[in-house]
Amino acid sequence: MATDVGGLTATTTGVTVRNLHRSFNRSGGVLNGLDLDIAPGEFVALIGRSGSGKSTLLRALAGLDRDVQGYGRISVPEQVSVVFQxxxxxxxxxxxxxxxxxxxxxxxxxxxxRALxxxxxxxxESAWPAELSGGQQQRAALARSLVRExxxxxxxxPFGALDALTRLQMHELLRKLCAVHRPAVLxxxxxxxxxxxxxxxxxxxxGGVVATDVRIDLAQRSQADPGFAGLRHQLLDALGATGEHLGSDFIAPGQRRVS
Structure with a gap:
C-alpha cells in the first residue's frame, strides 16, 4: 500500500517510489517524476553526478525530507536505518x-x-568515540544501524572519508552483515x-530520473573477471566520464574523493 508524498507508508514488500518530485528553487527540479523499486533484501547502489538527486532521494526515503512534491508516492518498510559519511x-x-x-x-x-x-x-563497549579510528567509528555506526534489525x-x-585499505575492509564487512541481516540496501x-x-x-x-539500471552478476563483482572492466566502462560512459577523463565527481580505483 502507499499514499501521496508528504507522509511515508510502511510496507513489508520492499521500496516503491512513483512519480517523485523535489525542487529547491525555480530553476528546475532535482527529482523529476522518479520511479524506483527495491525488492526485500536487494542491495542497490545509486550513482550519478553531483546534483543528480542521490542524497535527496535517500533523505526522502528516510523521512527526513517532507517537502517532496507532486502526485508521487513512497512506500518503505517500517524499520529503516541510515548510515552517513x-x-x-x-x-x-x-x-x-x-x-x-x-x-x-x-x-x-x-x-x-552482540552488534559490536x-x-x-x-x-x-566502554571506549569513547574519540578513542576510535575513523574505520572503527564507521563500524560502530553500522552496529548502531543493524542492532535495530x-x-x-x-x-x-558511508566509506567516502576512509583510506583505500579501510574501505576494502568495510566492503567485506558490509557484505557479511547484509548476508546475515538481509535488509534491503540503498x-x-x-x-x-x-x-x-x-x-x-x-x-x-x-535529470532527476533513473537513466540507467544495471543488474550485477556475481562473477562481475570480482575485478579479475573480464565482465568487471566492461561493466565499469559502461557505467563510466553513462556518467560521461571514461578513461583518463574522470570528472571530479567520480573516483578511480585506489583514489579518494575529496568532498
Whole structure:
C-alpha cells in the first residue's frame, strides 16, 4: 500500500517510489517524476553526478525530507536505518551507549554487545568515540544501524572519508552483515568500483530520473573477471566520464574523493 508524498507508508514488500518530485528553487527540479523499486533484501547502489538527486532521494526515503512534491508516492518498510559519511557518534557517550541509543527493551545492552561483536569491536563497549579510528567509528555506526534489525538500510557515502585499505575492509564487512541481516540496501556512492563490488543492481540518476539500471552478476563483482572492466566502462560512459577523463565527481580505483 502507499499514499501521496508528504507522509511515508510502511510496507513489508520492499521500496516503491512513483512519480517523485523535489525542487529547491525555480530553476528546475532535482527529482523529476522518479520511479524506483527495491525488492526485500536487494542491495542497490545509486550513482550519478553531483546534483543528480542521490542524497535527496535517500533523505526522502528516510523521512527526513517532507517537502517532496507532486502526485508521487513512497512506500518503505517500517524499520529503516541510515548510515552517513561521518559516524555521527555522540562524543559524550561511550560506545555501547551510542549503539543502543534510543533502543527500547530490557535486552538492549545484550543486543548492542552482540552488534559490536558482529562489526569487530568486541571489548570496546566502554571506549569513547574519540578513542576510535575513523574505520572503527564507521563500524560502530553500522552496529548502531543493524542492532535495530532494519528492513531497509540507507547508506549515504558511508566509506567516502576512509583510506583505500579501510574501505576494502568495510566492503567485506558490509557484505557479511547484509548476508546475515538481509535488509534491503540503498547505497549512495561516487565510486563506480564500489557500486559494482557491493550491489545487486547499480542505478544511475540523471535529470532527476533513473537513466540507467544495471543488474550485477556475481562473477562481475570480482575485478579479475573480464565482465568487471566492461561493466565499469559502461557505467563510466553513462556518467560521461571514461578513461583518463574522470570528472571530479567520480573516483578511480585506489583514489579518494575529496568532498
Amino acid at each position: 561521518d559516524s555521527r557518534l555522540l562524543p559524550w557517550k561511550r560506545l555501547l551507549a551510542n549503539v543502543t541509543f534510543g533502543l527500547d527493551g530490557k535486552d538492549a545492552a545484550e543486543r548492542g554487545l 561483536t558482529e562489526v569487530g569491536l568486541a571489548g570496546r 532494519p528492513q531497509l538500510l540507507l547508506a549515504d557515502e 547505497l549512495v556512492t561516487h565510486d563506480v568500483d564500489e557500486a559494482i563490488v557491493l550491489a545487486d543492481r547499480v542505478i544511475l540518476l540523471d
